[in-house]
Amino acid sequence: MAGRFSFLRSALKGTNPTAPFSRSHSTAAPQSAIARAASSNRTAVALSAVSVGTFAWYSALYGNPLLPEAKAESAADHGLHPPAYPWSHKGPFETFDHAAPTLIWNGFNSIRRGYQVYREVCSTCHSLDRIAWRNLVGVSHNVNEVKTMAEEIEYEDGPDAEGQMFQRPGKLSDYMPAPYANEEAARAGNAGALPPDLSLISKARHGGADYVYSLLTGYVDPPPGVEIREGLNYNPYFPGGAIGMARVLYDGLVEYDDGTPATTSQMAKDVVTFLSWASEPELDERKKMGLQATIILTSLLAMSIWVKKFKWGPLKARKLVYNPPATKH
Numbered sequence: 001m002a003g004r005f006s007f008l009r010s011a012l013k014g015t016n017p018t019a020p021f022s023r024s025h026s027t028a029a030p031q032s033a034i035a036r037a038a039s040s041n042r043t044a045v046a047l048s049a050v051s052v053g054t055f056a057w058y059s060a061l062y063g064n065p066l067l068p069e070a071k072a073e074s075a076a077d078h079g080l081h082p083p084a085y086p087w088s089h090k091g092p093f094e095t096f097d098h099a100a101p102t103l104i105w106n107g108f109n110s111i112r113r114g115y116q117v118y119r120e121v122c123s124t125c126h127s128l129d130r131i132a133w134r135n136l137v138g139v140s141h142n143v144n145e146v147k148t149m150a151e152e153i154e155y156e157d158g159p160d161a162e163g164q165m166f167q168r169p170g171k172l173s174d175y176m177p178a179p180y181a182n183e184e185a186a187r188a189g190n191a192g193a194l195p196p197d198l199s200l201i202s203k204a205r206h207g208g209a210d211y212v213y214s215l216l217t218g219y220v221d222p223p224p225g226v227e228i229r230e231g232l233n234y235n236p237y238f239p240g241g242a243i244g245m246a247r248v249l250y251d252g253l254v255e256y257d258d259g260t261p262a263t264t265s266q267m268a269k270d271v272v273t274f275l276s277w278a279s280e281p282e283l284d285e286r287k288k289m290g291l292q293a294t295i296i297l298t299s300l301l302a303m304s305i306w307v308k309k310f311k312w313g314p315l316k317a318r319k320l321v322y323n324p325p326a327t328k329h
């Protein structure tokens with residue numbers, strides 16, 4: 001009888017009284033070999049020896065990880081860390097600075113001014129492969145403006161019925177024209193340095209928009225002792241300090257349509273806003289969807305908590321009473 005009851009008890013508790021690790025439930029169970037070993041000093045000493053030994057082995061192979069390492073590089077090799085600027089599109093609830101232009105109002109905004117800086121300054125050296133004219137519609141310009149801008153540029157098309165390639169004015173579906181035909185031409189025009197495509201630049205560089213802004217506004221004279229090779233320029237934000245691109249932005253370089261004073265920092269801010277948009281045109285939509293998902297999921301969570309409370313209420317409030325049968329003597 002006693003055996004049957006102990007089986008029942010263990011079934012209720014979900015443990016087997018004869019299992020090695022059930023000492024808390026059944027004092028009668030024998031102490032297992034592992035449990036005994038773990039509690040002995042010998043194991044602690046052996047484990048310490050193993051950890052000291054592996055540490056010594058690692059140090060012999062790779063050097064002591066606790067000592068500062070001597071590196072053949074300086075902080076300047078990584079470039080100066082750019083400060084964090086308060087971009088208008090930075091926060092989770094912020095959008096790009098673009099008031100959607102319409103046919104009757106051309107919505108002056110930072111992306112539009114930034115496009116102007118790209119077109120008038122950067123596009124002489126940098127391509128913008130991933131942006132088509134149509135992408136600008138409703139973002140920085142209205143459709144008629146974009147059509148006019150595209151038509152000013154000749155694109156090669158064809159072949160025609162005679163098998164000849166021909167030139168035609170640009171269309172909304174064309175991509176931004178590149179300044180050079182190929183990489184070799186680009187390098188040849190820039191003393192061997194390749195101006196990178198700017199479509200994804202604000203995502204492709206550590207520091208993103210802050211870095212590109214700091215780079216454009218950060219040209220200074222090299223500090224004493226720093227030698228800059230002929231044809232390179234000193235910029236502390238560029239890893240290594242010597243960059244193939246010279247300072248390109250100077251106060252008053254462009255004339256903004258909306259009359260904004262074109263200072264160096266204003267142009268840098270606008271072109272970086274434009275390039276951030278080019279890297280991530282879906283940013284506004286992404287944040288909007290994120291907010292929608294948060295609202296829907298928190299509402300569903302709140303509802304499921306109420307449903308859970310409703311369903312479990314009767315079970316949680318129920319009291320179970322066990323009256324053992326009176327023992328007969």
Ligand code: HEC
Pocket residue numbers: 117118121122123124125126190193194195196201205212215216238242243244245246248249271
């Ligand atoms: C005269 C040609 C020229 C013009 C104009 C020019 N760049 Fe450059 N740019 C270069 C070259 C060349 C490099 C490559 C530098 C190197 O690798 O040393 C470069 C590199 C860059 C880089 C990459 C830096 C890095 O971390 O690799 C950025 C960003 C950049 N330019 C932005 C701009 C912007 C924005 C403008 C317009 C305001 C502009 N550039 C105008 C020639 C130019």
